[in-house]
Amino acid sequence: MTKTIRMPGGKPQSAREVAMSVLHNVETRGAYSGLELNQTLQAAGLSRPDAALATELAYGTIQRLNTIDYALQSRVKGWPNKIEPWVRALLRMSYYQLRWLTRVPAHAVVDEAVTIAKKRGHAGIGGLVNGVLRAVLREGFAAPLPRDLPAAKRISLEHSHPLWLVERWIAEFGEAAAERMCAANNEPPHLSARINPLRTTRERLLAEMADAGFEAVPSPLTREGIVAIRAGNLVHTDWYKQGFLTIQDESSMLVASVADPRPGMKVLDCCAAPGGKTTHLVEKMRDEGSVTANDVHPHKEALIRQQAERLGLESVRTTTGDALELAGKLDPESFDVVLLDAPCSGLGVIRRKPEIKWNKSAADIAALSELQSRLLERVQSLVKPGGTLVYSTCTIAAEENEETVRGFLRRHPEFALDPGGWPEETLEPIRAKGLLAEPFAGMLQLLPDAFGSDGFFIARLRKQSG
Numbered sequence: 001m002t003k004t005i006r007m008p009g010g011k012p013q014s015a016r017e018v019a020m021s022v023l024h025n026v027e028t029r030g031a032y033s034g035l036e037l038n039q040t041l042q043a044a045g046l047s048r049p050d051a052a053l054a055t056e057l058a059y060g061t062i063q064r065l066n067t068i069d070y071a072l073q074s075r076v077k078g079w080p081n082k083i084e085p086w087v088r089a090l091l092r093m094s095y096y097q098l099r100w101l102t103r104v105p106a107h108a109v110v111d112e113a114v115t116i117a118k119k120r121g122h123a124g125i126g127g128l129v130n131g132v133l134r135a136v137l138r139e140g141f142a143a144p145l146p147r148d149l150p151a152a153k154r155i156s157l158e159h160s161h162p163l164w165l166v167e168r169w170i171a172e173f174g175e176a177a178a179e180r181m182c183a184a185n186n187e188p189p190h191l192s193a194r195i196n197p198l199r200t201t202r203e204r205l206l207a208e209m210a211d212a213g214f215e216a217v218p219s220p221l222t223r224e225g226i227v228a229i230r231a232g233n234l235v236h237t238d239w240y241k242q243g244f245l246t247i248q249d250e251s252s253m254l255v256a257s258v259a260d261p262r263p264g265m266k267v268l269d270c271c272a273a274p275g276g277k278t279t280h281l282v283e284k285m286r287d288e289g290s291v292t293a294n295d296v297h298p299h300k301e302a303l304i305r306q307q308a309e310r311l312g313l314e315s316v317r318t319t320t321g322d323a324l325e326l327a328g329k330l331d332p333e334s335f336d337v338v339l340l341d342a343p344c345s346g347l348g349v350i351r352r353k354p355e356i357k358w359n360k361s362a363a364d365i366a367a368l369s370e371l372q373s374r375l376l377e378r379v380q381s382l383v384k385p386g387g388t389l390v391y392s393t394c395t396i397a398a399e400e401n402e403e404t405v406r407g408f409l410r411r412h413p414e415f416a417l418d419p420g421g422w423p424e425e426t427l428e429p430i431r432a433k434g435l436l437a438e439p440f441a442g443m444l445q446l447l448p449d450a451f452g453s454d455g456f457f458i459a460r461l462r463k464q465s466g
């Protein structure tokens with residue numbers, strides 16, 4: 001049984017206590033930052049500005065962890081392992097504020113950190129926190145990095161990514177691209193949304209948003225996407241509630257475009273929850289035909305249903321089960337389009353879930369690659385002759401992407417990559433930026449620095465007809 005480490009001093013009450021509690025639980029219990037933050041914020045009942053501050057502190061500190069720890073290790077004896085987890089969280093968060101959140105006066109940061117330390121610990125911890133933070137202010141944030149540091153180590157410390165990941169990305173994409181990716185992962189994610197063409201048009205929605213004082217622009221990457229510059233949380237708007245839009249990353253929107261289903265088709269989405277791509281497929285089919293949306297987790301079925309209902313879509317049928325077993329339950333060779341949006345290491349969505357970079361390992365990538373190959377192997381038999389199989393992940397690791405697809409193609413010569421079947425509207429903006437290798441092979445790895453969207457991999461395969 002794993003021992004639960006609790007933060008002392010009871011329920012978090014202020015923005016900084018909420019952030020500290022989230023950091024503590026993400027580190028000690030392997031909690032997901034997003035879920036943990038939502039739950040802790042709900043329990044604390046903070047004002048909107050305080051909730052925004054707590055969010056920024058929690059995400060920012062997780063994002064910059066390597067850089068923060070590098071600076072603190074020379075100032076705190078036994079850092080990090082000999083320091084209690086909640087004190088570690090408090091010092092890291094306070095350092096983050098002093099260095100990157102300059103709108104908060106430094107004395108306020110130190111005073112509040114000391115108050116929290118005394119309240120949750122004792123005067124001795126208050127003294128330690130006070131001493132460390134005042135030394136940081138007096139002596140500067142960190143000593144410059146040694147000049148002869150190898151590139152991977154330098155990038156890992158400057159942009160706060162684990163060394164093993166930087167080394168992989170340098171080997172795969174080169175030093176400059178790896179550094180751009182790591183820097184992009186520390187930028188705030190775009191808030192983007194997909195319009196529901198069965199309810200509105202992009203032009204109409206953007207005009208309505210402008211009239212209501214929202215600032216949003218067309219996505220350069222997809223005709224159905226908008227990027228909100230200043231719009232608050234779109235989930236609270238009538239446009240969302242009435243099914244005019246879906247919150248979705250722009251890269252994620254490309255997947256249904258590449259699958260390119262037509263009205264009347266029979267489509268299978270093997271790993272579908274929470275339904276972002278399922279509902280997009282149905283919208284593309286003008287709600288004519290049938291889309292079977294499957295997921296392994298029974299509690300997620302309702303999420304897909306809720307989204308379909310909100311968007312007014314009727315041709316979705318949900319099922320629960322392991323995609324490895326779908327072939328035994330559904331008619332063989334019966335789907336025009338099969339989408340496998342596979343479980344993956346998520347290295348393309350580090351901006352949204354920064355703990356991913358600290359929690360994942362090379363061993364996870366190897367295990368996921370094996371699962372993804374098995375999933376492809378099992379669902380391929382459901383594709384009609386002449387039909388389409390789309391494989392996608394939100395990660396950046398050749399073993400989970402190109403290599404999985406190439407291995408599959410070696411075992412299944414009846415499938416081939418389908419570069420010609422990609423809609424021009426999907427390729428056009430990527431080609432215009434010079435990011436499409438020519439000749440285009442039918443697989444695409446989008447990196448997070450290219451458009452500021454998530455890192456995504458998409459492959460479109462066609463099964464021989466007859």
Ligand SMILES: C[S@@+](CC[C@H](N)C(=O)[O-])C[C@H]1O[C@@H](n2cnc3c(N)ncnc32)[C@H](O)[C@@H]1O
Binds near residue numbers: 321344
């Ligand atoms: C990348 S997410 C899918 C996102 C979804 N396609 C969307 O756009 O909203 C992967 C999903 O696969 C599901 N999953 C994981 N292993 C699975 C399996 N063996 N069979 C079916 N679903 C699985 C997870 O529950 C998760 O919801």
